[in-house]
Amino acid sequence: MEDRDPPSPSPTCNESASLACLKRVPGVLFTLKRDARGRLQLPALTGEDQMTARLEPLLSINDVRQRLGDLLGDAYGEFIRAIEHSAHWLSPVSTRLRLPIGELTPHWYSLEALPERSDEGILWHGLLVDIEDQVAEEQRLRYLSGTDELTGLTNRRSMMGHIDKIASMSNRHGTPLSLLLIDLDHFALINDTWGRGLGDRVLCQIAALASSQLRQEDMLARMGSDEFALLLPMTPAGRARELAERLRESISRQDFGIGRHKVTVSIGVSDFVRGLSSAQLMQQVHTNLMEAKQQGRDRVIQRWLPQGSS
Numbered sequence: 001m002e003d004r005d006p007p008s009p010s011p012t013c014n015e016s017a018s019l020a021c022l023k024r025v026p027g028v029l030f031t032l033k034r035d036a037r038g039r040l041q042l043p044a045l046t047g048e049d050q051m052t053a054r055l056e057p058l059l060s061i062n063d064v065r066q067r068l069g070d071l072l073g074d075a076y077g078e079f080i081r082a083i084e085h086s087a088h089w090l091s092p093v094s095t096r097l098r099l100p101i102g103e104l105t106p107h108w109y110s111l112e113a114l115p116e117r118s119d120e121g122i123l124w125h126g127l128l129v130d131i132e133d134q135v136a137e138e139q140r141l142r143y144l145s146g147t148d149e150l151t152g153l154t155n156r157r158s159m160m161g162h163i164d165k166i167a168s169m170s171n172r173h174g175t176p177l178s179l180l181l182i183d184l185d186h187f188a189l190i191n192d193t194w195g196r197g198l199g200d201r202v203l204c205q206i207a208a209l210a211s212s213q214l215r216q217e218d219m220l221a222r223m224g225s226d227e228f229a230l231l232l233p234m235t236p237a238g239r240a241r242e243l244a245e246r247l248r249e250s251i252s253r254q255d256f257g258i259g260r261h262k263v264t265v266s267i268g269v270s271d272f273v274r275g276l277s278s279a280q281l282m283q284q285v286h287t288n289l290m291e292a293k294q295q296g297r298d299r300v301i302q303r304w305l306p307q308g309s310s
């Protein structure tokens with residue numbers, strides 16, 4: 001027979017290694033019990049020191065509801081709802097809760113627990129993990145996916161969704177809605193003459209200048225390249241046109257730090273007509289912008305979207 005060294009104990013069988021590992025998990029493993037009278041008990045708990053310290057006083061209390069309420073504050077209701085739903089359907093608990101455990105400011109926790117029936121009621125074995133960093137990263141990515149990196153404005157993708165939503169509200173309630181499409185004139189020339197870095201600065205300055213003239217409910221987006229869109233809810237065409245003219249003038253007066261060279265924009269304006277789609281609104285405002293370019297740039301063109309057109 002082959003002579004072999006006896007196998008070393010597997011780390012998963014080594015209790016102290018497992019415990020040390022558990023201490024490094026930013027959360028706790030727990031057992032929760034709900035008896036037939038609805039009382040909640042916490043018979044077992046282990047994990048990261050700070051969280052364990054906060055939850056340990058609950059161990060072996062006859063009914064932890066009151067103490068949990070004190071500990072979790074506003075989040076207590078949500079926690080109990082998740083537990084009661086799981087108890088009723090015997091379904092796993094899988095939720096995220098914002099809990100003030102072990103921290104002065106609440107953190108996001110992921111709560112995963114499996115219920116099973118026992119003689120005394122229902123028993124959950126579960127894991128509560130601090131996912132504050134993960135949630136912050138998700139929020140950052142969500143923000144980035146809807147934001148133009150250069151100007152910090154809403155990007156095309158997010159704006160198109162917004163136009164759909166606001167247009168369908170206008171359709172339902174008959175409220176006025178206008179859209180502006182703003183495009184820099186001969187922007188390629190600015191890049192070619194003063195460099196792309198300065199071109200970037202011009203785009204950012206235009207974004208800031210336009211933003212400073214808006215109401216809170218208006219939405220400005222960079223649609224790409226040197227094109228911006230401005231969505232104006234509750235705004236009839238006449239007021240949208242006035243705003244477009246003001247914007248155009250203020251941009252042409254602005255000193256962008258490129259000598260005597262003026263930066264100008266062409267603007268298409270369109271208002272939403274009930275019964276039409278957001279795609280038709282977009283198409284019309286684009287046609288108006290093209291018309292402004294063709295007529296010599298540095299101007300605003302507004303044409304009505306004929307009812308029933310496609």
Ligand SMILES: Nc1nc2c(ncn2[C@@H]2O[C@H](COP(=O)(O)OP(=O)(O)OP(=O)(O)O)[C@@H](O)[C@H]2O)c(=O)[nH]1
Pocket residue numbers: 150183184185186187188189191195196197198199200203224225226293297
């Ligand atoms: N600086 C800078 N330039 C960009 C960016 N994105 C696109 N561009 C440039 O913007 C220019 C857009 O030019 P065109 O679409 O040809 O139009 P234009 O020169 O503005 O001329 P008209 O629109 O016809 O008046 C191109 O030179 C692109 O390379 C950017 O993020 N930064």
